[in-house]
Amino acid sequence: MAPKAFHRFRKLPIELRLRIWNLTMEPRVIKAKWENEVTDNDICQFYVLTAGPAPKALHACKESRDEAKRRYCFVKSQLPFTDRMKYHHKAWAQKSIWINFDIDALYFVNIPASNDFLSYMRRLSKKRTGGGNRNIKYIGFHASILDRLIIPRPGSPSRLSFFYRLVLDQPSLEKIIIMLDNSKFDDDKHPENYSLSRPNFLKNDRGGGRWGSKQVRQQMTLVFNKFFTNPIEEGQDVESFKNFKDNNPDWVLPAFIQLSITKKPKHDYAGDGLPLIQIPAKRAVPKPKPGKVFPSQLQTVATKAQASKAK
Template structure:
């Protein structure tokens, strides 16, 4: 039997209705994929953002949309990485994002300096639309592994210090143990953050990038990254100066998570901060129905 419609919603107090609209704002993983726009005249590096369908709360009614627009912003989904004049016009395509709960997941990155340039452009309201309110960003462990410091060479990780100074709203930098097909998934809205699989006796824990060795390596590099800066350079100096100038600044932190394909609306976070993501939810299986013997029709016995 179909559920009955609730016709008294408009009679609820406005505070309760707004609370319901806010509960409908579920966290999403926004895929950010670096690519090249190629024409006969020019080649331009862009980031393409994809998050799936428009959040439902934005098109239920006038009241829900008004409340949702207090949290969601319209950001460009095809934005040039570098700020330079090209023969390729900027794309008008955009998506809705709620950076209080949504995570920007960069499945690949260009040169780190160019990545910082893109983040500055995206965070400007007149250009990218994000208005410097990005809180959760993520990178696959395989990308971070390729950026590991090489003896005798300047570390590329110091750019993270510049990143959080440019975007002090960042709370979490997620190290994604990603062995999924999310990078090329047609429907990214079906993916969500989750706890990493437990490590087995053989040291494995969900594919190549979920092993104990990878997790230990990432933890060693990032556990005290912001609380105990190591090395020298302009980025670290800028970070220390900003920290001294803003003593109440809550330092961002790194966290190791996974991304999995889950049923729609079965989000691991349920709107909670990513450091409080519970274990994977187990849904109860429907019980098998049995025939009632008292009402079942009895077949006549066959003659002997």
């Protein structure tokens, strides 16, 4: 039996109603996947952002939508890295999704060269270009990506220095998430089924899979634990970061954190998508109606008759 509608909701104080609408805005993991498109003149590089269905508060009623639009930004879901080509004739260039940067996290499952990535982030954060409005707070990278960046290249500067440029371009960043990801999130077409959580390992500190093992976690902790508070890298990017930090003493430095991503438990019954309240504890077996004989019963009667004749 479905729950009855609460018809007196409109009689609640406006402050309480708005509080309830805000509670319906749940954190989501926004998949950001880098793709290429070859044209006659150039190669277009862009990120595709997917998050599943729009948040419920955006289409429940006018009051919930007005409140949700105060929290959510309408962000380009397929944004090229540069604007040197005219992409307005592309149908996909007009697509957008709603993102609440106060609670949603951008998960970059792959990244191009650092300069291209920084260019994309700058375009995404601009209100008129990407819609981000310079308030991006949570971004994440797969542990395998960071593992490749940690390995030094002979004769080249550290590839980790691009993080200093990233936070200078995006001073609103609060958390950079190291995804200890062994899931199929990258290829799954339903990112809304996934959620973030703190790693839960055994007392002996074992487990976690390939990209969440003890060795990976220790390496990430060693490299990124005091990355911004005590920089050991060198170069112009680091010096610019230090100068900005000294000139802005109230700036809250972003932090690296390690999180796992897993599929949320789905309350689905036999693939019918029924809500939990409609799921029976045990599938009921239909009982025959009185006076009606089933073929199985006829076979049973015939078997008993043959057995009696044999005796």
